[in-house]
Amino acid sequence: xxxxxxxxxxxxxxxxxxxxxxxxxxxxxxxxxxxxxxxxxxxxxxxxxxxxxxxxxxxxxxxxxxxxxxx
Numbered sequence: 001x002x003x004x005x006x007x008x009x010x011x012x013x014x015x016x017x018x019x020x021x022x023x024x025x026x027x028x029x030x031x032x033x034x035x036x037x038x039x040x041x042x043x044x045x046x047x048x049x050x051x052x053x054x055x056x057x058x059x060x061x062x063x064x065x066x067x068x069x070x071x
Contacts, residue, residue, distance in 0.1 A: 004057035005064040013054035013065065021048030 003010045023041040056063050 001068045001070070002054050002065050004060060004062050005069055006062040007060040009057050009059050010068075012058040014050060014056050014058055015054035017050055017052045019048065019050045021045060023048075027043060029032055 001010060002013060004013075022045045024044050026040045026042075043047070054065050057065065
């Protein structure tokens with residue numbers, strides 16, 4: 001859990017997420033616009049993992065973000 005130290009936001013941030021794990025990947029052409037591709041993936045095992053790093057607060061734009069300890 002993260003918290004913006006300037007406005008107190010704990011719900012929404014802008015940042016990066018990296019995911020890893022075995023997945024089924026599907027590619028499909030958009031039916032309305034033949035030059036647009038859409039991608040869908042489904043997790044195929046329980047070894048999926050992720051890391052996240054908020055860059056700034058969604059509401060006030062501050063980069064003063066602190067990771068809170070899990071309770």
